[in-house]
Amino acid sequence: MKNKIGIIIGREFNERVRKKSFIITTLLTPLLMLGLMAAPMLFAEYSSSEGKKIAVVDESNAIAQYLQSSDEIIFEQTELPIELARQAHSEDFAILHIGKEIMTNPADVRLYTNSAASITLEMNIESQLKMVIESMKLQQQEIENLPAILASVQTDVKLQSFSNQGSSEESNAKANSSIVATVIAYVLSFILYMFILLYGVMVMQSVIEEKNSRVLEVMVSSVRPMEMMMGKILGVASVALLQISIWLLLIFGVGYFVLPELIPNEIAMAVSMMQQGASPEALGAEANMSLIQALATLTDVGYLLKITASLIMFMVGGFLLYAALFAAVGSAVDTPQDAQQLQTPITIPIILSLFVMLSVINDPTSEIAFWFSMIPLTSPIVMMARIPYDIPAWEILLSLGLLIGTFIIIAWAAGKIYRVGILIHGSKPSFKELWKWMRYK
Amino acid sequence: MDLLKIENVTKSFANHVALDDVSLSIPEGSIYGLLGPNGAGKTTLLRIINRIIAPDSGRVLFGGKEIAAEDVCHIGYMPEERGLYKKMKVGEQAIFFARLKGMSRKEATEKLKAWFQKFGIEDWWNKDIGELSKGMAQKVQFITTVLHEPKLLIFDEPFSGFDPINANLLKEEILALRDKGATIIFSTHNMSSVEEVCDHITLIDKAKNILSGNVNEIRHKHGSNIFEISYRGEEEALVKAMTEVCEVMESKPAPKGYNTMKVHIASDAEVRRVIAAANDSVEIRSFSEVIPSMNDIFIRAVNGNL
Incomplete structure (x- = not known):
């Protein structure tokens, strides 16, 4: 039976990855982002000549x-x-x-x-x-x-922040730059938001399309509806994973080869000294501490691995949860227009988590930040905004566990709706009817 | 030996009962017609056989044992609503469906090539389904249904959407599959297609099995005392006279030539009375006994006159 899910995942993956639109968006999006970042600099360059x-x-x-x-x-x-x-x-x-x-x-x-x-x-x-x-x-x-007085009075304060986790010895304290954390938190949670929404809706649309073309009725005689649904969700998830992996590889590749060229030698030295735990005094008071800290954080392999791994786990977890909901909605309706009403309760938590994320970035340890990063529907996006700030590992694991547990329950319920929905045409069911479908034998 | 046995299956949905205590058995190697008007519960029964939905009560035996998940590999089901992925290549799509039925990619490719050759459609292999006409896509659908050589083939309204030439081709292929040992279920409301090919039928109406058995036996059993009258005269007058003495099954006025009417007479003793009554109201040209078509039986059964 697992084999059949595999065949469906394979079909979903191949059909999507081979599409020109996938190849184009995967390769062009990073270029577009680079262009958007470079544009202001270029404008500044030319306008102030x-x-x-x-x-x-x-x-x-x-x-x-x-x-x-x-x-x-x-x-x-x-x-x-x-x-x-x-x-x-x-x-x-x-x-x-x-x-x-x-x-x-x-x-x-x-x-x-x-x-x-x-x-x-x-x-x-x-x-x-x-x-x-x-x-x-x-x-x-x-x-x-x-x-002379003025010269001796003038001071430039350089605050360095360190994570208080782990060893208390100064030499092991890890520098962490809150500017970098903020930027990473913002970018990652936004990416997650985009992925969940875009790929979730993609699952829904493709279920509606297959329902309309009656492919589902043909397939349902050889595959259990639950397997069909899981195959589709996992197939689309693997496409999303491929896309994000390509982007991460591009980012790390460019970072690995291009960053060293851009950074002056003495700063690079300072960064590596800092990563090895040198005290700020040793680097000299002249050094631009915030830049060095930012670079030290950005080139800290352990930190990057932790962020990347969390991104992928929360992306997969969050996507699976929402995709199951979107699949259930898709199975219940005949046209994307009919889906509007049913999909509203699904999109609200996604958008809510984006708003919560904006406040979490300012205060990643607040009560709101904690609870919204535990509640499964908002946790993927909100947690992703907190992880760059070195929060305790147990919180991440608990949140992930809750997410997976909820996914299993939701997938089971969505499968029940899906099973009934794909065979019913011409009606626009209400929530009450969906509830009834769930309880059919 | 019966390949498939349905025992006291009942299934109800929120607002209505789709199947009410339906039992039937399908002999191995036969072509079995599942007949009934639209909405009678045929598709629900087929879905239960395919394990798409579960019955509320009763059971389905396949080869003598309660039907299990593995058995769907031995069933080929072509639903009334045909569906293929529009933006997928014909060949790949057919392989995909074959693999879902448990075939390996290699085996599926070999058999598909053979079928495509047989139907003369080798050059469709790399086309998108969307490029094919409806009839062409149906051929592909047929191939994907029978490719894994299932023991039981189920066709829901198989000839709808086919032109007469392709419908005939399809019929030939289905008979050939039966000759090779497959058991076939036809579900349809189109009686004429059934008479030619089916050995057995079950008639389902309003969720109940109202008639089951061998086609010839049914026709002879329920075919007695049906007469056709051709006449010259007023149709209304004859209808009025006949309803008093027997049952009018069908009345066809003909603008040119003679009008005809089919009647069912309750017993042999009545025949002379009926002829006399007819003779009083119109000018009789002929009066002869006919063996009813399945269509006649179907209509009489549905109207509760059997």
Whole structure:
């Protein structure tokens, strides 16, 4: 009997994987993602090729010389009075007019732009003016050795976070970067959401299609309905697994070969020292700690393995659970339109878990995070948002166990509906009728 | 010996009873007709035989033993609603169904090639089913049904959707399979197809088995005292006269030539009275006894007049 499920899984897998659309989406989606990530950088590259010239009319005669030009903004002081300057510099990006009273009245400054100004440009000018004015005001206090004092006061705090699990020895404490965890949590739970919804609906549609083409009536004489349903679900699951594996391989492959090229040597050294448990002091205070931590996390093989394994287990578990529900709905109706009403209660928990996930990312150990990552219908997506933050292993295992247990119960119930549904045509059953079908002998 | 035996099977669904205490036995090597109007419960019975649904009570014996999961490998079932995967190659699809019936890929391929050659459809192997016409797809469906050489073949309305040439081809193939030892069940409401091929029939109506047995025996048993009258005159007058003395089975007015009417007379003693009554109302051209078609028996049985 297992053999028959195997034959059905084989058919589902082969038919789907051989489709052009599968090959295209599998290969193009990563390219599309790369493109989406690269696009803003490219735009930034091209749009800022020329610095913006800003003419400065400084009636206070105290500030203009301290404004620092950069690649994006070039300050040019002009001696013209403001009215003339506004005409003379109409080709420049903007005219900055600093009033006489700027030291006492911070609002005595105006920017006349010849085209639309961006927020970043305005913030840049504001912060430069603020710094110049503040330091001038400090100087007015006539403190001795002011530059030296300022230099010794200036501090750049670099927080490092470590997981408190496992050995308490400093050398074994694992660095973990919460920025990286947040990004991974967000991306993974979103991927899971997409997979469950897209592939779940795919199962439903293909059941409806087979029911309509009456293939199911032919098959049902050689295969038990439960086996038909499980074969279909597992077949589609294997397609989803293949797709995600290809993507993971691409990501790791690109990461393995490309990342080392991009990272400067001294940072790479620091990263590997950190992974071996070097104390932050040894790396030198100059080092950019958050970048090094992020890289250390991203190149930590154990961490990546744990995340990948959890992703696959929760993806399979979550998909199986939802696919069984979608299959039952598909078997009960004749057209995708009829399915709308019945599938709503299935899609609500999926969408709910996406919202919960957004709050869980901010606080992965909250009560809400814990309970929603245990309740089987929301657990796959919510748990995936928590795993990157090093939560206790027993929580992951408990959640997975509950998920599998629920799947078995749901699959049994879905099989009962499926068995009746595939033979009934022309009616749009209510929930009450589905309940009745479940109890047929 | 009976290959299949249905014993007191009852099945009811939420709103109605589909089978009510139905029993029948199907001799090995016979062609068995399962007859009945639409909605009588035929498809439900076939589904029970195929173990698609379970009876509420009663049992099904296959080869003398209660039917089990392994036995479906020895059954070939072509449901009334034919279905194949539209976007799958003909050959691969046929192999898929054969493997579900327990054949190996190699065995299935060899036998399929032979069947495709027999039907002259070798060049369909790599076509999608969607590219074939309905009749062509039905041929493929037939092949997938019989490929694993089952002991029991079940055809639900086998000739619907076939043109006369292909229907005949199909009939020949089915008879050939019977000659090779297969037992065949036909389920249909189309009587004329049954008369030619079936050895035994069961008539199911309103969930009950109302008539079972050998076709010839049934025809002779229930075929006595049916007469055909051809006449000239008013149809209404004859119908009125006949309903008083016997049972009118069928009345066919003919615009050209003579009208005809079929009547069933309760006993031999009545015959003369009927003729006299007919003679009084119309001009009789002929009065002769006929052996009824299964169709006549079917209608009389369903109307409760047997």
